[in-house]
Amino acid sequence: MESSVLAFATDLLDEGADAFFGNLTDRAGVGGVTLASVYHAARDVFPHNPHRVVRYLEPGAAYFRPDPAHWTGRRLRPTPSTAIGDRDPFAEAAAEARRRGLKLHAWTVFCHNDRLGFEHPDCAPANAFGDRRLTDLCPAHPEVRAYAATLVAELARYGVDAIRAESLHFHGLRHGYHHERYFEELGPVAEALLGVCFCTHCRAAADRAGVPAEEVAAAVRTELRRRLADDAAAGAPAALDELAGGAFAAYVDASAATVSSLAAELTEQARRHGMRLSFMDGAGPGRGWLAGIDLPALAAAADQIETLGYAKTPEAVREKVAAFALHGVRPQEMAVILRPMAMDCDGPADLAAKIAVLRELGVPEVEFYHYGLMRLSSLDRIGAALAG
Template sequence: MESSVLAFATDLLDEGADAFFGNLADRAGVGGLTLASVYHEARDVFPHNPRRVVRYLEPGAAYFRPDPARWAGRRLAPVPSTAIGERDPFAEAAAEARRRGLRLHAWTVFCHNDRLGFAHPDCAPANAFGDRHLTELCPANPEVREYALTLVDELARYGVDAIRAESLHFHGLRHGYHHERYFEELGAVAEALLGVCFCPHCKAAAAQAGVPADEVQQAVRDELRARLADERKAAEPAALDALADGTVAAYLDSGARTVTSLAADVAEAAAGHGMRLTFMDGAGPGKGWLSGIDLPTLAKAAHQIETLGYARTPEAVREKVAAFALHGVRPQDMAVILRPMAQDCDGPENLAAKIRMLRELGVPEVEFYNYGLMRLSSMDRIGAALRS
């Protein structure tokens, strides 16, 4: 079974290569590093960082040095984090990983990008009223798709083994933003409908599939107005696939085809460079419909599906993997992320039992979240679990 730890480039910069890779190899004993190449905004607490305890990660920043020639004339282009200065932490990590015989994966956040969404609102998803969700990029937009493919080309030059693709899909309304506020109860249906994209590119894709996009948009707009106006209406359940005589469901199916085709294109580009594409589905089976995640087709488009095995017991992790099998994703085509921290594990025996269970199921790869966010004792827990 392959193993790796997810980490930020700032961990490497703050600690230095010797301490950083020493912890990975000597304490955790993993065979790989999954390093963030493009990442979203965050404020995190770093328990063992020697330089700072609280760090802000910039919105939509890149942690490698983009080749200016590749991005000439592009509106959507990665912007290096100010934290890296003139350095290229991805190049440094690649060189050290090769020296130590470790695999390097590029953990890449594609469509959740505040920086690019705010700078180019026409590339962000639009709800039924035309309001742009500026923390995201729309997977149907041709510029966004070109951006995603060029990122793969860029990362290939570092000798990356796999692209861990996070947010290579749509997002719902509550994906997260600072001081995000909902003072009236919207209800599940309104929240779901407010996350559906009706930008010109999504509507064109739906129309090409024979879906009356304008009628669907109007039906969604009317449904939302009714639910926003009346709290009793807001609380009423509704089957989205029954709205507007089923055309809303057909519109959402078009969005799923958009995501699948993008994943297929990115996987093909990665394979052309000798890399794999791992599609990260953090929500889990049956929860990604509104995000355009159709697991059976995505499992064929990508080389691997990765999910979060965040749970207290091995049995609960087993249930998560089994749920994917019911949606056409075999365990041998999966990777699973575990948290060795106390909220999920009460000791190395617990973590070892989860790893043994995943091996028994045939899962070939396990990752651990997240280097900088855990105590060094959790790194020791990984090492003890893998050795056992």
Template sequence: MESSVLAFATDLLDEGADTFFGNLTDRAGVGGLTLASVYHEARDVFPHNPRRVVRYLEPGAAYFRPDPARWRGSRLAPVAAAAIGDRDPFAEAAAEARRRGLKLHAWTVFCHNDRLGFRHPDCAPANAFGDRHLTELCPADPEVRAYAHGLVEELARYGVDAIRAESLHFHGLRHGYHHERYFEELGPVTEALLSICFCPHCLAAARAAGVPADEVRGFVEAELRLRLEDEHRATEPAALDALADGALAAYLDSATATVTSLTGELAEAAERHGMRLTFMDGAGPGKGWLSGIDLPGLAKAAHQIETLGYARTPEEVREKVSAFALHGVRPERMAVILRPMASDCDGPANLAAKIDVLRELGVPEVEFYNYGLMRLSSMDRIGRALR
């Protein structure tokens, strides 16, 4: 079984290569590093960082040096994080990983990007009222798709083994912005309807699939007005596919096709450069339909599906992974992320039992979240569990 630890480039820059890679190999004993190449805004606590304990990660920043020639003329382009200065942590990590015989994966957040969404609101998803969700990029937008292809080409320069594709899909209303506020109870249906993208590109894709897209948008707008005005109707449950006589379900199917096709294109591009593309599905089976996640389709489009095995017991991890088989994703085509911290694990035996479950099921790769966010004792726990 292959193993790696997810980490931020700032961990490498703050600790230095000897300490950083020494912890990966000597403490955790893993065979790879999954380094964030493009990441979203965050504020985190770093227990063992020698320079700062609380750090703010920049919105939508790149932790490699973008090639200016590659992005000339493009409105959507990665912006190097100010934190890396004049260094290229991805180049440093790639060289050190090769020297130590470790695999390097590029953990890449594609469509959840505050920086680009706020700069280019016409590339962000739009709800039925035309309001743009500026923390995101719409995967149906041609410029967004070109941007995603550009990221794959950029990362190929570093000789990475695989791209871990996070947020290569739509996001719901409650995702991605600090100080989100909902003072009236909306209910799950109202939130879901507010999450659907009706930007010109999504509408065009649905029309091309034979869906009465404008009628669906008009229906959703009217339904939302009623739900926003009436607190009882707002929380009233409803089967979304029945709300518009099946047309809404067809519209959502079109969004799913958008995500699947983009994933397939990027997987083919990655393969041309000798890389794999792993689609990261954090929600799990049956929960990503509003995000355009069709697991059977994505299992064919991507080289691999990765999910979160965050759970207290090995039995829960088994249930999470086994559920994917019911949706066309075989365990041997999966990678699973575990957390060795106290929130999930009470010791190395617990973590080892979870790893044993993954081996038994045939999962070929396990990753551990997250280098800088865990205590060094949790790194030791990984090493003991793997041994």
């Protein structure tokens, strides 16, 4: 079973290559590192960082040095984080990984990008009222798709083994912006409908699929106004697949085809450069319909489906992986991320039991979240569990 730890480039820069890679090999005993190449805004606590405990990550920043020749004439382009100065953490990580016989994966957040969404609102998703969700990029927009493909080609320069594609899909309303506020209870249906994209490109994709996009948008606006106006209506259930006479379901299916085709294009791009592409599905089976996640189609399009195995017990991890099989994704086509910290694990034996479950099911790859956000003792826990 292959193994890796997810990390930030700032972990490498703050600790130095010897400490950083030494912890990965000597403490965690893993065979690779999954380094964030483009990441969203965050504020995190770093228990063992020698220089800072709390760090803010810039919105939509890149942690490699883009080649200007690849981005000539492009509006959407990666902006290096100010935290890396004039260094190139990916070049440093690639050289060290090769020297130590480790694999390097590029953990890349594609469509959840505050910086680019605010700079280019026309590239952001739009709800049925035309309001833009500026924390994200729309995967149907041609410029967004070109940006994503160029990112993959750029990362190939570093000898990356695999692209870990996070946020390569649509997003819902929540968890997009730091100071989100909902003083009236919206209800799950209104929240879901406010997260569906009706931008020009998504409507065009639906129309090409024979779906009356404007009719669907009008039905969604009517339903949203009804729910926003009344407390009782806000909490009422709804059969979304029957909205607009069933056309809403067809509209969402067209959005899923947009995501699947983008995943297929990026996978082909990665393969041309000798890399793999893993599609990261954090929500899990049955929860990504409105985000455009069609698991059987994505399993056929990408090299691998990666999911979060965050759970208290080994049996719960088993259930999470088994649920994917019901949606056409075999364990042999998956990678699973575990958290070795106390929130999920009570010790090395518990983590070892979860890894044993993954091995038994035939999952070929396990990753651990997250180098800088865990104590050094949690890195030791990974090493003990993998050895066991």
